[in-house]
Amino acid sequence: MLLPKFEFYEPTSIQEAIDLKKKYRGKAKLMAGGTDLLVHLKKKLVTADHLISLAKIKELSQVQQAGDTLKIGTCVTMSQLSKSAVIQEKFGAIKTASDNLGTHLIRNRATLGGNVCNASPAGEALPSLIVYQAQVRLQGPEGKRKIPVESFFKGPGKTDIHEGEILVGFQLPLPEKNYGAHYLQLGKRKSSEINVVNVAAFVEINPADQTVKTARIALGSVAATPIRSFHAEDVLTNKAPGEAVFYEAGEAARHKDCQPIDDFRGTAAYRRAMIGVLTKRTLETACKLAMAQ
Amino acid sequence: MSKFDVINSYAPRIDCPDKATGKAIFTDDLSKPGMLYGAMLQSPHAHAKILSIDTSKAKALEGVKAVITSKETGSVKYGVSPARYDETMFATDKVRYVGDEIAAVAATSLEIALNAVALIQVEYEVLPAVLTVEDAMKEGAPQLHEAFTNNLCAEVHQEFGNVEEGFKQCDIIKTTTMKNKRQDGAFIEMQACIAEYDRRGTLTLTTSTQVPHYVQRTVAMVLGMDVGKVRVIKPYVGAGFGIKAAANHQELACCFLARMLKKPVKMNYTREQVFMYGRARHQFSHTITTGAKKDGTLVALKHECYLDGGAYTSFGIATVYYTGSLLAGPYKLPNMSYDGYRVYNNKPACGAQRGHGAVIARAVFEQQMDMIAEEIGMDPLELRIKNMMNTGDTTCNDLNMSSFGMSECIEAVRDGSGWDKKKGNMPKGKGIGMACGFFVSGAGFPIYRSDTFHGTVIVKLTEDGGTALVYTASAEIGQGSDTAFAMIVGEALGIPLENVRLASGDTDMGVDLGAYSSRQTLMTGHAAKEAGEHAKQQVLEVLAEQLDTPLEDMDIKNGCIEFKNQTPDFSALRTRYIKEHRGWTDNPESEKLTFKEASRIAFLEKGSIVGTGKYRPHWLGGKFKGAAVGTSPAYGCSAQVAEVTVDMETGQITIDNIVDAHDCGKAINRNSVEGQMQGSISMGIGETMHEEVIFNDKGQVLNSDLAEYKIVTAMDMPPVKAIVVESDEPNGPYGAKEVGEGAIMPTIPAILNAVYDATGVRMNELPLTPERVYTAIQAYKERSNA
Structure with a gap:
């Protein structure tokens, strides 16, 4: 299998990239790390006469803290995220997800923007972005817009990106106090995996009575897109964290929120059961972290 | 000293x-002046008649130098064993699996060659396909080869001693079934070759192979050349594990094109083609009954096995014999019977892979040893020592253990693992298990009959x-x-x-x-x-x-x-x-x-x-049919202890450590001996835990890459303590014998026995994916609660 022929562009500004995309419209594809796209091109799952790399646009490769928000450029790699001090300190569930994606070699190239635009239901970083309430920053010929990452996914490989738009990055509110978050995934082996299921949880504790003030739980690989587990969140809200509540939340996620399918990586029944276990376990850790603050 | x-x-x-x-230079690093690039057309159908092939458009493409089909190459039958030459370079009348070779192209660039392949027009009449052993054996099932009715590639029926009489003396009889999954060798270097033909009529094939000699002979036979006019060169090779132990279609097509065009031609398999070519470990379905006396003495073993062979024989005849013959040791076993069936179906052929034929049979039997030990309240390690053969003993099927450090291996892993303290005292969710195994140190006879x-x-x-x-x-x-x-x-x-x-x-x-x-x-x-x-x-x-x-x-x-x-x-x-x-x-x-x-x-x-x-070996072994498979000048043996942790909620298994002792007779290079022990364990863990070639209902491989075909990563590999045991093999140079394959034999059952120790669940199907283990644990809980 050979890569098909294409014209390759390396614009150095967002505007230049937007212009190129506009010029070639449907015949052009944007490339960040290329770890999914190049494989898809090779397998002829996608076609592109023109490939526009975003790698040379410096501002897209930065992690920047500005006041109470964190901006992550679309081309920031998984390795960069793993090593970033602010990610390590404030966004543990993103750190764990970026540590876990693919192999070392892939993590050095694969980007957060690419992971999101690829919109795999099993996407490694997606549940974590959802529970941190990340916003997707888009820029196109019509201007800029921001939407919650949670509503960005429309199906396997499908997103809310408009023709001509570029996902330029993410904006995340810096979590305040009394919170904890965690991410867990399950695969057949211990690394280089494609998830059978993955779960992220974010919990904020009310310091006055040590009950759960807010809980956000996101589930991967059990629906056409990563999804929120609202029933599990309801179970937790205003309750004191504990084994029984975590279990109940897990059961709610398992029976009420996920809609998995059978495929060669696992059956729907197993995925459901594992959503129960992983939800319970992520909540355990997230709550422990929250209460330790 | x-x-x-x-x-x-x-x-x-x-x-x-x-x-x-x-x-280091591997085949794909090489190029030759004026070299052409070859590519092959392979069947998209699992089973179809070829009605016509039109190569005219491909030939007309600029840069294409030749397009060949069976019309040009003829249909000389070849294979691994002369007893079953059932392959041709290209399909003639029909294709039998997705990937069956139909034509090849040589062109001035790989891109042109691939484009030309796409221009070859084949008219197929799609036939119903059979993809499993069960379907292939049904009455009225579609037939793959006219010469072999009922899709039966080979069957073996052997009895040594008297099994029925033996069972009458037994106090304990255990019958279990087990199946593994079709494997891929997952070597890092995909098959590649370059053929050149000089003006004096010498063909030189540089290729990634394990067996230059057999490739030389096969090329000469299929191309109708003198063996002396064919030279095969093997540069450095990135492993083979048995899959590269015979000539492949690509090598033959490449040689044919080079001779025809008098220009060097290079061809490579992609990873997907490696999976399509197959030839790795079969899927085995075993039913084994073992009988012992209440003091633990083994008396008789009855063994039935069905091998999912794929579309052609490859090493299959040897495989089906090895599957039976290598259960006769390392324990004293006077009565043994074996009925083996290798069944054709419309998937890529299976062949030989590290521990040829014997790995899954060993996995079943070594679990039964533990079951017997448990029932009579004996330490499984003691049960094995009690039944162990001695140096110089011969099995019921004439395998002579001229050196035999098996008991030393058991003692070494007992000490090395702290077995005596740990067995029976593992905390919940943790388990310890052991197993033994042995393997030939060289086949006693060449694949073709010869002195x-x-x-x-x-x-x-x-x-x-x-x-x-x-x-x-x-x-x-x-x-x-x-x-x-x-x-x-x-x-x-x-x-x-x-x-x-x-x-x-x-x-x-x-x-x-x-x-x-x-x-x-x-x-x-x-x-x-x-x-x-x-x-x-x-x-x-x-x-x-x-x-x-x-x-x-x-x-x-x-x-x-x-x-x-x-x-x-x-x-x-x-x-x-x-x-x-x-x-x-x-x-x-x-x-x-x-x-x-x-x-x-x-x-x-x-x-x-x-x-x-x-x-060349001295004359070896018995006179019964199939006696040649399993005989060897020497046998290497090994024992392993595995410790595991099982996550009872998810079914995930962590292998905490493995202690391995292997009797290699005499270590020539200790680095290499320990390396082979580590490598065998890695491959054994992969097969136990996550490796499995998965097909869809059209006979296409769904996971033909190393992202979805899951070999062991560094994170999955436990610490391994490799202990070298030396027994001074009298038939070996300086006392040396094998380590490359014997070392994989105990890995699977040692892990399975450890998983049982941790969970109380006997797993009868591999690989031990979290889902399979979880399901088994759930079923066990339901049974226990009922």
């Missing part, structure tokens, strides 16, 4: 510097006297055979490893059956030792004459001449040597006469000194 000067040490491998720096030597080696001393050059047609495929043979020659000749240079993997260098059945260390090793000794003899003969000293009073050690009695005055020889070396800077000043001087003097007297060595 070792009594050896070169072997039996931890030697840095001679291929290491080049491999570590990326300088051929299995290996020849030439040692030539350089004329300056400094270096021994070793020439062998054996196959270094990453396992370390080049280093082993250089060490053996160094030992035999009495010179350090650094003074030995070795070239291998070229059919022009001699006969060597190649790297399969764990044969090279013992067989080629014998030839290497003999060649080294022969060269030494010639040097000493000259010295004896020159120094007027009896030959038997002299020896060569560490690059110097040792005299049993008083050292004779050799100053005349030294003066002559120095005179020869006028102007050189490395005149010898040592008190001892050096090998360098002696071999230079030998050259001056006799011309080039060439030592030759050869090996």
Whole structure:
């Protein structure tokens, strides 16, 4: 299998990239790390006469803290995220997800923007972005817009990106106090995996009575897109964290929120059961972290 | 302290510097002036009649030099075993699996070749396909090969002793079933080759193979050439594990194109094609009944097995025999019967892979040993020792254990793992398990019936006297055979490893059956030792004459001449040597006469000194049908203890550590022996835990890449304690025998026994994916609660 022929562009500004995309419209594809796209091109799952790399646009490769928000450029790699001090300190569930994606070699190239635009239901970083309430920053010929990452996914490989738009990055509110978050995934082996299921949880504790003030739980690989587990969140809200509540939340996620399918990586029944276990376990850790603050 | 000067040490491998720096040359690194690129058309259907093939559009594409189908190449049948030649270079009347070869193209670039392949038009009549053993054996099932009715490729029926009578004496009888999944070798280097044809009619094929010799013969046969006009060269190879132990379609097509066009042609498999070609471990479905007395004495074993063979035979006949024959040891077992069936279906052919035929049978049997031990309240390790064969014993099917360090291996893993303290005392969710296994150290007979030597080696001393050059047609495929043979020659000749240079993997260098059945260390090793000794003899003969000293009073050690009695005055020889070396800077000043001087003097007297060595096994084994499969000059044996942690909620298993003891007779290079032990365990863990080639209902492989076909990663690999046991094999060079395959035999059952210890659940299907383990645990809980 050979890569098909294409014209390759390396614009150095967002505007230049937007212009190129506009010029070639449907015949052009944007490339960040290329770890999914190049494989898809090779397998002829996608076609592109023109490939526009975003790698040379410096501002897209930065992690920047500005006041109470964190901006992550679309081309920031998984390795960069793993090593970033602010990610390590404030966004543990993103750190764990970026540590876990693919192999070392892939993590050095694969980007957060690419992971999101690829919109795999099993996407490694997606549940974590959802529970941190990340916003997707888009820029196109019509201007800029921001939407919650949670509503960005429309199906396997499908997103809310408009023709001509570029996902330029993410904006995340810096979590305040009394919170904890965690991410867990399950695969057949211990690394280089494609998830059978993955779960992220974010919990904020009310310091006055040590009950759960807010809980956000996101589930991967059990629906056409990563999804929120609202029933599990309801179970937790205003309750004191504990084994029984975590279990109940897990059961709610398992029976009420996920809609998995059978495929060669696992059956729907197993995925459901594992959503129960992983939800319970992520909540355990997230709550422990929250209460330790 | 070792009594050896070169072997039996931890030697840095001679291929290491080049491999570590990326300088080692593999087939795909090579290109030739004027080289063309080949590509193949392979069937998109699992089963179809070919009604017509139109190559005109492909031929018309600019840059295309040739398009060949069976019309051009003819349909010479070939295969691995002459008893089942059921393949042709290209399909003639029908295709039998997704990937069956139909045509090949040579063009000026790979891109053009691939485009031309897409332009070949084939009209198919799609036939119903059978994809499982069960479907293939049903009455009225679609048939793959006319000559083999009911899709039965081969069947074996054997009985040794009297199994029914045996069971009558038994107090405990255990029957279990188990199946594994079809494997892929997952070697890192995909098959690649370059064929060249010179104007004098010699065809040279450079290829990634384990067996230059068999490839040479197959190419000659299929292309209708003299064997002597075909030369096969094997550069460095990125492993084979059995899959590269026979000629493939690509090699044949490449040779045909090169001869036809008189231009070099290069062809490569993609990873997807590696999966399509298959030829790795079969899927086995075993039913085994084992009977023992209440004191633990094994009495009888009844074994039935169905092998999911795929569309062609490949190594299948040997496989189906090995599956039965290698259960006859390592325990004393007077009665054994075996009924084996290898079944064709419309998937890629299965073949040989590390632990050929015997790995899953071993996994079933070693679990039954634990079941029997549990029932009679005996430590499973003691049960094994109680039934263990002794050195010199012969199995009921005539396998002779000429050396046998099995009990030493068990004791080594008992101590190494802390078994006595741990067994029965593991905390919840943790388990410990053990198992034994053994394997041939070289197939006793060549694949084709012949009196051929299995290996020849030439040692030539350089004329300056400094270096021994070793020439062998054996196959270094990453396992370390080049280093082993250089060490053996160094030992035999009495010179350090650094003074030995070795070239291998070229059919022009001699006969060597190649790297399969764990044969090279013992067989080629014998030839290497003999060649080294022969060269030494010639040097000493000259010295004896020159120094007027009896030959038997002299020896060569560490690059110097040792005299049993008083050292004779050799100053005349030294003066002559120095005179020869006028102007050189490395005149010898040592008190001892050096090998360098002696071999230079030998050259001056006799011309080039060439030592030759050869090996073929003594006549081995029984007279019953199939006795040739399983016989070997020696058997390597091993015992392993595995510790696991099972996540009872998710079914995920973590292998915490493995202690492995292997009796390799005598370690030639300890680095390589331990490396093979580690590698075997890694492959065994992969097969136990997550490796499985998955097909859809059209017979297409769904996971034909190393992202979805899950081999062991560094994160999955537990710490391994590798303990080398040496039993001094009388039939081995310096006492050496195999390690490459025997070491995989206990891995799967040791893990399975540990998982049972942790969970109380016996798993009867591999791999142990979290889902399969979770489901089994749930079912067990329901049974326990009912």
